[in-house]
Amino acid sequence: MRKLIETTFITLDGVVSSPEKFAAPYFDEEYAEYARELLFAADALLLGRKTYEIFAPVWPNMEEVEGEYAVRMNSLPKYVASRTLTNADVTWNATVIDGDVAKEVARLKEQPGQNILKFSTGDLDRTLLAHKLVDEYHFWMFPVIAGSGDRLLASIDTTHLQLTRTTPLASGVVVLTYTPK
Template identity: 55%
Template structure:
């Protein structure tokens, strides 16, 4: 069975919005290597509408390195109640009940499915126990305001599976659902 792995950037104060404003000073080779390993261990992406649309505006305009070429060529499964289609940028709109569709994706042969972005889709995936690993990249900064990580979810207990520290101060805590 395939795993769903969520990879999310977060500040020390729990903010996930506007990472372009706070994450770039910490981006280095160590960070890129970890991100590349996550991407290479996966053969598809799972995205909510907001993340899919923002990524689809930027990533197809890039090329020339292994990470970019891989992310652009991978199939993307998109959860949305408002999009009519997601055919651009190798997208496939999940049909019907999202939890059922994602559970079916997990049963298909293949590598892990990497999920970027944290939002409404997480409520469904967590309540249906469909996320196998969370990789929360905690950046050593305080945003002071913005959308918070997993805000509005019911109490959910996690198991710490691994901690990875970077020289830049980023700490990636990998969790599974209890």
């Protein structure tokens, strides 16, 4: 059975929105290696509509800059959870999940293969948490106080997690890896 792994950027005050405003100064070789390990251990991506709409126009043009990471990102099948996109709207090797997202994600997890990697935290997570579908979280804690913005998993029920690994990076970023308790 495949694992669903979520990876998301977060500030010290819990903000997950607009990582383009806080994350880039911390992208170094150590960051790239950790991100590469996550991506290359996956053979599919799960994206919410908002993340898909941010990634899809950018990543196909990143192969010269990002090399094998971008090649891998672009080649993987993407499953997009959306109530508004249609198959006709989707490009970049993506398929819209029709109908019951929880059932489809559970079905994808049952297939043989590597991990399914989910970038970013947002509306889709309420469904994934309610159905206990996320196997591992990688929260990249950036040494930044944003002051305002969307908070990590705002308005969800109390959910207990178990810390399984802490990976401090020289840049000051700490990746906190959790599994459901």
